[in-house]
Amino acid sequence: MEKQIQPFDTRAGFQEQLRVCIAKARLSLQVFDPDFAIWELGSSEMDALLRHFLSRHGRLALIAHSNTELERHAPRFQRLLRDYSHAIECRRSSPALRQLTDSFCIADQLHLVRRYHSDHFRGEAVYDSAPDTQVCSERFTGMWAESVPGLSADTTGL
Template identity: 45%
Template sequence: MSEPAIVRFDTRRALQAHWRALLGRAVRRIDLFDPDFAMLPLGAPDVEATLRAFLRGGGTLRLALHDANFIARACPRFLGLARYYSQRIECRRSPRSLRHLSDAFALADGLHVVRRFHCDHMRGEAAFDAPAAVEPPAVRFEALWEESETILCPTVVGL
């Protein structure tokens, strides 16, 4: 493992570059929370290829969100992956009582995190090979996950 690297960013381009880097480093598990995933290239061809390789290698992907409309409307590649790898991808919607949560983050293998401080802004930080930086959002993700309901199933009826 290399020395922890924490990088601050404030543009969409930087957010997406760090997010792609996190996906590329993931081996076992990726946990993603974003209110709607509109700022992340979840449906991009290169992201699909990265996620397909990750899932084919035995990885699991968990998405927590407030609203799935953007994914249903704009991410057909991701929906195809969700159907094909339904045993490895789970998507849950937060309850109304947690819809006030406004940050967004991606976690990989308990080692890497990309986090926006508020979903309406691009300001955030990326930390790679930094388990201490992953722990607080990982605890939040688990709490959110437990309170959320499954919405994405192999037939995409849940959307």
């Protein structure tokens, strides 16, 4: 497949590219955002996409600075976490990483959606290009090593 680049600069553009990226995922999703506030992980559409991915033995790894948004405003995600606790791991970044402000989703080390700063919607999606995912993938691996267990299915009594 030939590399495709899709820039975006609106919330709708980000959401659209995120859905495309998740739909392309087969094996793994590695995602980082300070709080996942605008990711709509609790929406019915995102729930359906993630359930489809996870039902085919996909693995979802999330890192956030704070899980408050997901705990308080994403009950569907909480159910997803309970239903697929064997395939989802949510972690909280270490204090040393709290200055990180970008946001990204990597699918299968091949597709990437990245916002340059989590306070803004400007970013790009790159599909079918392992080299373009490499830097974020390496960063994610390093962040994962420094992170601690975060949100779990029993966090809110589920």
